[in-house]
Amino acid sequence: MSRYLCPECGYIYDEARGDAHMGFAPGTDWADLPADFVCPDCAISSRRTLPSWIRRFPREARSRAAWAR
Amino acid sequence: MNSSALASGSSPAYVDHKRHLWLFSLLVPCIALIGPLMYMFVSPNLLWLWLPTLFSYLVIPVLDAIIGEDRSNPPEDAVPALEEDRYYRYVTFALVPILWASFLVSVIFIGTHDLPWHGVLAVIIAAGGTLGYGLNLGHEMGHKKTSLERWLAKITLALGFYGHFFVEHNRGHHRDVATPVDPASSRMGESIYRFVFREMPGAFFRAWDLEAERLDRCGKSVWSLQNEILQPALISLVLYALLIAFLGLEMVPVLLLIAFWGAFQLTQANYIEHYGLLRKQQPNGRYERCQPHHSWNSNHLFSNWALFHLQRHSDHHAHPTRRYQSLRDFPDLPRLPNGYFGMYLIAYFPSIWFKVMDKRLLDAVGRDPARINFEPAKRERLMRQYQLAEVPASSDNAEVPA
Numbered sequence: 296m297s298r299y300l301c302p303e304c305g306y307i308y309d310e311a312r313g314d315a316h317m318g319f320a321p322g323t324d325w326a327d328l329p330a331d332f333v334c335p336d337c338a339i340s341s342r343r344t345l346p347s348w349i350r351r352f353p354r355e356a357r358s359r360a361a362w363a364r
Numbered sequence: 365m366n367s368s369a370l371a372s373g374s375s376p377a378y379v380d381h382k383r384h385l386w387l388f389s390l391l392v393p394c395i396a397l398i399g400p401l402m403y404m405f406v407s408p409n410l411l412w413l414w415l416p417t418l419f420s421y422l423v424i425p426v427l428d429a430i431i432g433e434d435r436s437n438p439p440e441d442a443v444p445a446l447e448e449d450r451y452y453r454y455v456t457f458a459l460v461p462i463l464w465a466s467f468l469v470s471v472i473f474i475g476t477h478d479l480p481w482h483g484v485l486a487v488i489i490a491a492g493g494t495l496g497y498g499l500n501l502g503h504e505m506g507h508k509k510t511s512l513e514r515w516l517a518k519i520t521l522a523l524g525f526y527g528h529f530f531v532e533h534n535r536g537h538h539r540d541v542a543t544p545v546d547p548a549s550s551r552m553g554e555s556i557y558r559f560v561f562r563e564m565p566g567a568f569f570r571a572w573d574l575e576a577e578r579l580d581r582c583g584k585s586v587w588s589l590q591n592e593i594l595q596p597a598l599i600s601l602v603l604y605a606l607l608i609a610f611l612g613l614e615m616v617p618v619l620l621l622i623a624f625w626g627a628f629q630l631t632q633a634n635y636i637e638h639y640g641l642l643r644k645q646q647p648n649g650r651y652e653r654c655q656p657h658h659s660w661n662s663n664h665l666f667s668n669w670a671l672f673h674l675q676r677h678s679d680h681h682a683h684p685t686r687r688y689q690s691l692r693d694f695p696d697l698p699r700l701p702n703g704y705f706g707m708y709l710i711a712y713f714p715s716i717w718f719k720v721m722d723k724r725l726l727d728a729v730g731r732d733p734a735r736i737n738f739e740p741a742k743r744e745r746l747m748r749q750y751q752l753a754e755v756p757a758s759s760d761n762a763e764v765p766a
Contacts, residue, residue, distance in 0.1 A: 304684070306509075316578075337684045338535060
């Protein structure tokens with residue numbers, strides 16, 4: 296189970312938790328998300344194109360990612 | 365973090381000189397109240413009712429021309445504190461009751477006064493303008509991640525029966541912006557009167573499809589209360605039903621016209637925000653990432669103060685969750701010659717609009733037709749008229765880095 300950080304806005308997709316609001320059940324693998332999945336918060340980061348989602352990030356990265364570019 | 369963090373940061377001297385000027389975003393939307401209040405408490409002169417319209421279409425464009433533009437940006441290391449500073453979001457919260465009051469006063473004023481048709485029309489236009497400010501506020505708050513701001517967005521959008529904007533804009537328009545598939549991005553050669561027929565229904569159905577798809581994944585009916593289009597629509601339904609019950613059936617056309625004019629404010633904004641701009645299609649069929657040069661930008665001070673920096677649209681689309689106070693200007697952006705209010709006026713006259721904007725569009729995209737979103741029926745004629753050359757789609761045309 297991994298976590299993926301949107302490099303644009305700081306949204307985190309956590310495979311263990313899924314995303315209840317968007318209808319992804321807990322345990323839904325990143326690979327099983329729809330092919331056209333884009334970040335639900337900013338719609339910038341998609342699965343297949345840049346910018347690529349970050350798999351390893353420090354705890355404070357979430358708030359930083361939103362404007363630290 | 366709070367505002368004191370600004371002082372302890374590495375740029376100790378930074379003071380946001382626009383901090384208090386954002387109060388204009390509260391003050392300007394009050395304009396619709398002026399007409400009815402002057403009529404009731406000063407003198408029953410119908411000309412008062414046209415004041416808000418005059419202000420929007422004449423005074424603001426002139427103020428933009430006189431006060432001019434501001435291209436300054438907050439230093440990047442001050443931005444985290446600026447984003448966290450709650451003052452800026454309290455200003456947006458304060459506008460919610462102002463817009464509700466302004467809308468209610470306008471509608472009740474029409475319902476309780478015996479006005480000639482042109483008096484009613486004046487108040488309808490002013491109240492539609494109020495809804496336009498509501499769409500702008502719903503836009504700013506709807507992009508945020510806190511549930512309070514998202515709910516305030518829905519409550520504000522409900523005023524104009526336009527709650528689907530909340531879904532449509534974030535998950536639809538931002539995904540498809542500046543591509544031919546986006547009903548909310550206008551094309552070169554497309555007049556605003558043609559655009560509105562594509563934009564209004566297109567935006568609604570895209571929102572509905574997105575919500576149906578999400579609820580299907582959630583295992584819920586599209587008609588459930590979890591539907592984020594139905595939630596604000598129910599608020600609208602109750603509000604409009606109450607107004608009709610108390611003020612009479614003759615309010616039905618009035619409310620419909622106000623709601624239409626409110627929605628048309630958004631149509632106008634969408635029309636000028638991405639006119640003709642196109643994200644390049646990559647070899648895999650996907651469009652390149654949205655960059656600042658895929659939106660028209662305006663740094664005009666007054667209209668930006670009135671609209672929570674909406675006109676710094678280039679940074680907004682490249683970085684959609686940034687708050688209004690930290691939106692930036694960039695060098696070499698496609699730039700509008702006036703603020704939105706002045707540009708709306710130009711858009712009403714398509715031949716003038718094309719004259720003003722087509723040349724700027726060609727400059728902005730370096731006369732590269734692969735970067736122009738054409739109205740398909742006019743593509744050939746425009747290519748001939750501006751003597752544009754089709755660039756052969758060579759594979760060594762490397763992607764420009766962001």
